[in-house]
Amino acid sequence: MSSTLQIGLAVAGGVVLAGVVAHSAWSSRRNAPRKPDPIVAEPAATEDAADGERREPGFDDASLPLPAAPERRATLDPLIDVIAPIALEGPVSGDAVLAALPATRRVGSKPFAVEGRNVNGGQWEAAQAGQRYDALQAGVQLANRTGALNEIEFSEFVMKTQAFADALNGAPEFPEMREEVARARELDQFASSHDAQLSFTLRALHAAWSPGYLHQNAARLGFVAGMIPGRMVLPSGTPGLPPLLGLSFDSQAALAEDPDQAAIRSVTLTLDVPQVERAEQPFVRLREAAMALAQAMDGVVTDDTARPLTREAMDVIGSELEQLYDTLDTRELSAGSALARRLFG
Structure with missing residues (x-):
């Protein structure tokens, strides 16, 4: 009788244990991260x-x-840039312009750019090797998501542009700093609210x-x-x-x-x-x-x-x-x- 009872309890215990294991496995499968469909291994063709x-x-x-390949077109725009025209003694090569460019294309946290007016057609564009330009202009962006151009950045723009112009015997003309900084703040305020x-x-x-x-x-x-x-x-x-x-x-x-x-x-x-x-x-x-x-x-x-x-x-x-x-x-x-x-x- 005792032996029969022990066997019965062992069997019952085994059933319970199996149930616990099965429930645990079911819960694990239920909560496991969903996997991709093995039948569709790749997305639809394009x-x-x-x-x-x-x-x-x-x-x-x-x-x-x-x-996309860089477009040979002007990028500076008075709507969002401070622009300093650079008068030249005569046409300069695109190679000379590229060689004179500063090592970095930023002024503080703002993008800095130089463009030339191509003698063939008179279009403003980023300087290209093998081309010739009869005028140049340098610019710095008035504002971006880091904020408005400030007085320190404007001064850095002037120094960077002057050094570039000197290398080409050019004469830059700069706008008035206070007006440009005020314009930068107004543009930044508009951009921030929109x-x-x-x-x-x-x-x-x-x-x-x-x-x-x-x-x-x-x-x-x-x-x-x-x-x-x-x-x-x-x-x-x-x-x-x-x-x-x-x-x-x-x-x-x-x-x-x-x-x-x-x-x-x-x-x-x-x-x-x-x-x-x-x-x-x-x-x-x-x-x-x-x-x-x-x-x-x-x-x-x-x-x-x-x-x-x-x-x-x-x-x-x-x-x-x-x-x-x-x-x-x-x-x-x-x-x-x-x-x-x-x-x-």
């Missing part, structure tokens, strides 16, 4: 615009559009996501891997322009030794408004991407305080964004324009 041939993009930096970088956060409702699972779903919407671990971008259709949208997640998860076990519970979708043309409808694409990823990955779209974003709230954001676009257009700093990309950079 068409190469040059020859119409199908290409299979990978998740590496080669997927990003190649930078800068917009929107972000939506996508949070996992249940199981976390592995990096591969996230990459796979984002790639279906056109995102490719960025230069930084934990970042993907939706490239512009025009090579050399900033991406339309960004997608970022924990860089430690992206660099994990075993990516399948790295757990991602939230990702951030971003739109740098002044950097993207209005015609691209980037906010519409931001909304669509966020909603599509939420549906595909069992997530919810929230703001940066973790409150769910309703369609009505997104409509309000979109309406306010249209007003911002109008204001930038009126100021001749349209979103996505070369000047806006520089000012809000």
Whole structure:
């Protein structure tokens, strides 16, 4: 009797233990990060615009559009730059201009540039070897996201420009410092109050996501891997322009030794408004991407305080964004324009 009871208890204990192990394994599988679909190992092919041939993009930096070749056109603009004309005794070669340029192209935290007027056609452009120029101009940006040009930076601009001009026997003419610094502050105030970088956060409702699972779903919407671990971008259709949208997640998860076990519970979708043309409808694409990823990955779209974003709230954001676009257009700093990309950079 005792032996039978012991056997019964042992069997019952084994059943309980098996149940505990099975429940633990089930819970582990349930809470493990979701992995990419093994059947779809790569994102859908894209068409190469040059020859119409199908290409299979990978998740590496080669997927990003190649930078456009530098355009031989003027970049300095009195709207956002201090410009100092440099008179010359006679035409100078582009090679001489390039040799005389300062080692750095910055004045404090502001970009510094030199342009020449080409004797062939009279166009202002960045100096090119093999060309000749009958006039030069140097410029420094009035403001960017680091703030307004100040008196110290203006003085550095004067010294750097004077040294460059001296090397070419040129005579620079500088605007009045107080007026330019005041103009810089006004421009910086406008830019600060009309800068917009929107972000939506996508949070996992249940199981976390592995990096591969996230990459796979984002790639279906056109995102490719960025230069930084934990970042993907939706490239512009025009090579050399900033991406339309960004997608970022924990860089430690992206660099994990075993990516399948790295757990991602939230990702951030971003739109740098002044950097993207209005015609691209980037906010519409931001909304669509966020909603599509939420549906595909069992997530919810929230703001940066973790409150769910309703369609009505997104409509309000979109309406306010249209007003911002109008204001930038009126100021001749349209979103996505070369000047806006520089000012809000």
